[in-house]
Amino acid sequence: MNSDGKKKPARKHKLSAEGSAQALVKPGLPARAVAAKILAAVVDKKLPLDGALDHEHGNPAYKALGESDRALVRAILNTTLRHLPRIDAAIASLLETPLPEGARALHHVLAVGAAQILYLDVPDHSAVDLAVEQANQDPRNRRFAKLVNAILRRLGREKEHILAEIADIPPMPAWFIERMAKAYGKERALAISESQLEPAAIDLTVKSDAAGWAERLNGTVLPTGGVRLSAFEGGIPSLDGFEEGEWWVQDAAASIPAKLFGDLTGKRVADLCAAPGGKTAQLILAGGRVTAIDQSENRLKRLRSNLERLGLEAETIAVDLTKFESSERFDAILLDAPCSSTGTTRRHPDVLWTKGPEDIAKLAALQERLLRHAITLLNPGGVLVFSNCSLDPQEGEEVVARVLEDVKIIERLPIDATRWPGMEQAVTPLGEFRTLPTMLDMPDGFASGLDGFYAAVLRRI
Numbered sequence: 180m181n182s183d184g185k186k187k188p189a190r191k192h193k194l195s196a197e198g199s200a201q202a203l204v205k206p207g208l209p210a211r212a213v214a215a216k217i218l219a220a221v222v223d224k225k226l227p228l229d230g231a232l233d234h235e236h237g238n239p240a241y242k243a244l245g246e247s248d249r250a251l252v253r254a255i256l257n258t259t260l261r262h263l264p265r266i267d268a269a270i271a272s273l274l275e276t277p278l279p280e281g282a283r284a285l286h287h288v289l290a291v292g293a294a295q296i297l298y299l300d301v302p303d304h305s306a307v308d309l310a311v312e313q314a315n316q317d318p319r320n321r322r323f324a325k326l327v328n329a330i331l332r333r334l335g336r337e338k339e340h341i342l343a344e345i346a347d348i349p350p351m352p353a354w355f356i357e358r359m360a361k362a363y364g365k366e367r368a369l370a371i372s373e374s375q376l377e378p379a380a381i382d383l384t385v386k387s388d389a390a391g392w393a394e395r396l397n398g399t400v401l402p403t404g405g406v407r408l409s410a411f412e413g414g415i416p417s418l419d420g421f422e423e424g425e426w427w428v429q430d431a432a433a434s435i436p437a438k439l440f441g442d443l444t445g446k447r448v449a450d451l452c453a454a455p456g457g458k459t460a461q462l463i464l465a466g467g468r469v470t471a472i473d474q475s476e477n478r479l480k481r482l483r484s485n486l487e488r489l490g491l492e493a494e495t496i497a498v499d500l501t502k503f504e505s506s507e508r509f510d511a512i513l514l515d516a517p518c519s520s521t522g523t524t525r526r527h528p529d530v531l532w533t534k535g536p537e538d539i540a541k542l543a544a545l546q547e548r549l550l551r552h553a554i555t556l557l558n559p560g561g562v563l564v565f566s567n568c569s570l571d572p573q574e575g576e577e578v579v580a581r582v583l584e585d586v587k588i589i590e591r592l593p594i595d596a597t598r599w600p601g602m603e604q605a606v607t608p609l610g611e612f613r614t615l616p617t618m619l620d621m622p623d624g625f626a627s628g629l630d631g632f633y634a635a636v637l638r639r640i
Contacts, residue, residue: 211309212313262294371615380629447470504556612633
């Protein structure tokens with residue numbers, strides 16, 4: 180009512196252009212658009228997937244999504260990257276002519292749609308409809324909307340036939356298959372490639388009583404002394420023993436290098452490139468007085484937080500390792516060096532799309548510099564373990580071989596395979612550790628495999 184008692188005229192509401200556009204957005208479309216955008220960043224710009232999906236500093240469009248849509252984006256991206264060579268082949272088989280030069284945005288729309296149709300539990304009509312809508316809303320792709328519709332509909336109709344046709348295509352990039360075949364033989368290279376399609380296990384390193392924790396958490400004890408979990412609902416922090424700091428998540432392979440030292444009671448120990456701190460915790464529990472070194476203060480903050488939950492303490496130093504000097508040498512040094520991380524593709528399927536042969540060569544050169552410097556920090560008679568999570572011998576065996584040939588004050592200490600029952604196949608004839616994702620078969624109910632890792636034990640004469 181107005182002040183004079185007359186009825187107010189009805190107010191007309193106008194939607195802003197932005198509000199109108201949002202009202203017309205189809206459910207599920209923003210998630211697919213984000214997935215295609217991040218796929219482009221990974222494959223074309225070589226940006227790491229973890230960075231894009233970070234909840235604090237990640238892709239803004241991804242952060243704006245609800246949690247269910249974020250989960251869908253992660254599922255689409257992980258699936259697309261794991262199967263990308265096969266997805267590309269499937270799409271190519273249905274094209275009369277290749278996609279135009281520069282049509283990368285169109286390729287990513289098709290790849291995201293194909294991943295849903297071929298490998299995810301998403302209704303075909305939904306994947307097709309949203310991909311077509313995505314093409315229509317992008318000026319670069321609008322003229323290809325009918326092509327997107329035709330290709331993805333055929334994928335849905337001919338799914339079983341197409342899956343059979345592409346089954347023999349290795350799901351890893353050709354450049355990496357060639358390197359693995361050279362290192363391990365073609366048959367094993369293809370097996371490694373297939374293994375990355377399997378979900379990664381969740382392994383725990385426990386402070387003590389592995390058998391007891393395996394029973395309490397419905398897990399099984401590993402040959403490495405850790406515990407592997409079966410499928411469970413809820414997050415890691417909800418599990419018994421997490422808040423009390425009785426264990427931490429660490430792949431079985433990643434737990435091996437620190438174990439190679441044995442008893443460290445009373446010894447001065449350096450963990451170089453230490454963050455996030457799983458190996459640091461192992462060294463402390465082995466009795467060492469540990470100095471954890473990492474060039475990133477932010478990563479050391481995470482390390483200190485992890486150690487605090489576990490009730491453990493270490494000296495921490497943020498410094499470029501190549502410039503680190505110490506007035507007192509160390510009795511034991513763990514150098515888990517930066518690498519291409521090609522042994523972790525089950526967890527990080529983007530690795531092989533963001534790295535290439537040139538990156539492996541650069542990282543191998545860096546590892547050699549770090550190893551040579553680390554030797555100068557070691558006491559005579561002291562032991563150094565060099566390790567990384569790369570599958571490529573250029574970053575492991577070849578680095579150590581060159582340093583051993585050139586630096587006469589160190590020698591290799593061969594690892595005794597008989598002291599690693601259940602892991603004997605991972606000990607090489609030279610007495611080094613080389614785990615492959617195809618190793619460590621597990622009983623029903625538990626994921627098999629482990630990360631690809633290399634480790635060698637060296638002693639200063």
